[in-house]
Amino acid sequence: MTELTLEDIAKRVGVSRSTVSRVINESPNVSEKVRNRVIDEIRATGFHPNAAARSLVSQRTHIIGLVLPHSVSSFFTDPFFPHLTQGIAYACNDNNLTLSLFLVGTKQDEEKITPRISRRGLLGGILIQSGQSDDFLIDHLTNSSIPSAIIGRPFNTDGVSYIDVDNIKAACTATNHLIDHGYQRIAEISGSRGSTVTFDRTEGYLQALQGAGRQPDPRLMAEGNFTEISGYEAMLQLLPYQPDAVFVSSDIMAVGAMHAVQEAGLRVPEDVAFIGFDDIPISGATNISLTTVRQPIMKFGISAVELLTDLIENGTEPPRRIILDTDLVIRDSCGPHPTP
């Protein structure tokens, strides 16, 4: 199949290039008759307008970038990130956008990728997953001329648009649920220090404890890194201090922690109750269904794409902030609700 141009179609139909362009861009100023002839010819030939030429002249591309920094290397150990990617990809499909994925593996990657991202004419906007506090990438990219939004609140929010869930509220609600069940020694397994997610969820946990007039016990606060094995190990640290419930910052860590509990000969939820975070499908990995904080992942993806589109079309000032709510999904791992 030869590479057709607008001009070719025009010639075949016997009209001018402009008319064909108008048909493609759904301009109303084309007579019904001509429009149909053009459409038929386009169908018959399988013509698609050249994307590069289009963006060159219109100064706008329909590609957005999703950047996943180095520090988000748990990308492939924690199902949360693939799910998020999926949500964003589907939202792009709905909006006729093409999604480009930038996985930053190493420092060198970072350097090779940055110019590609900032090059004009390639990306119309970028979504950046917020990683750790040292994300040089975020600073660099948000300063480029391309509209950008951060996924997850960054440490430095000056002038940047971002979208996040209300982690504080979510963690507080989860912990309160545990308090309501009458648990006395409620522990926490957090994510890795140095991210706002971890900070906020711990903050929510502490707020709930305080709200109930309880003193937090540092020995009941362990740190993981969002991998299953880190949840297991954190639980091992916690066990000597006999928690009767644990709020865990991710489902995948909760799975690890529950394994540790069961291996110690204890039962879930009778001896130790659990609440996780994310609501990923963990199916048969444990024999007890996990109570968890559901992240609205699809909504998250859709909102992120909407936010970016807004930024692209209406300018990046003032910065926008979008905070989504979460749901507590009550299953078996937090124990039956106590009869009052």
Add this chain to the structure above:
Amino acid sequence: MTELTLEDIAKRVGVSRSTVSRVINESPNVSEKVRNRVIDEIRATGFHPNAAARSLVSQRTHIIGLVLPHSVSSFFTDPFFPHLTQGIAYACNDNNLTLSLFLVGTKQDEEKITPRISRRGLLGGILIQSGQSDDFLIDHLTNSSIPSAIIGRPFNTDGVSYIDVDNIKAACTATNHLIDHGYQRIAEISGSRGSTVTFDRTEGYLQALQGAGRQPDPRLMAEGNFTEISGYEAMLQLLPYQPDAVFVSSDIMAVGAMHAVQEAGLRVPEDVAFIGFDDIPISGATNISLTTVRQPIMKFGISAVELLTDLIENGTEPPRRIILDTDLVIRDSCGPHPTP
């Protein structure tokens, strides 16, 4: 920051547009002195050439597409796909390529995505994950004028380039390993019917059995769908027929199957031995380390990108076929090797 052009840089340095272009494209025909002045100016201004203009004139883009068909919705339940994506993404980083991700969720997605993919000037080439036999997408895309390669052997290989691992050989080796250990009732849990992967691995399993002069027993052959729960359920089906070893078509299904075995009060590997497929990090999900067939995922990604690059640069004829070897990684789940 204003949007600079090549012309602007040229004016500032006091040379012509072409000279700047030459510097950017590393043409040798520029004097050391001028080159440095231009480079300095580019650095100072943070100039990046416009990608759209570039691909328009050079008739070549540096974007490749990765298409994951509808049927690969196990994308986010089986870590294999995220890992593959990662491998390809890293390979793209190394080759200065941008990766666009097309996740086909629904039939409508398929229709919306197809023209975007076939539009010239956007993608230089496409990698398509082979799904089930009914993949209309593969037919459609391989017929477009854009170079494409299939990841995983498709059912219809006429005129298409693809890359795959030697599934038959891998499954045969794994099964033989079980035979060498002296197991008598070796079962199989396969992936979903209707994919070449499943077909080939079953073929390898059968070949090994035949090679040992054994009659395959249909009751020892169960079918899963690459999810953990399906492995669990397949094992439940198998259990009444008392297999003493199982070759499972994916690690994630093996995890599910081992849970079923342990819940039945049996031990791994003493009562039932296991070999999985993929070698994904499944960490603490089971308490016994899994013997498995390692897929060379990074190599797979690199080779796929190399293959596509070859196709783009040297033409798509004749079709190329790349078959990668796998390794059997022996751990604990297949039992200690019998002393002869």
Add this chain to the structure above:
DNA sequence: GTGAAAGCGCTAACAG
């Protein structure tokens, strides 16, 4: 309602 003409920012002959 339609065509002619200009030009988006860049690369690649072609001169010199």
Add this chain to the structure above:
DNA sequence: CTGTTAGCGCTTTCAC
């Protein structure tokens, strides 16, 4: 070694 020139395929005024 460097500058001039001509487009790449499309959108978009501006006439008619």
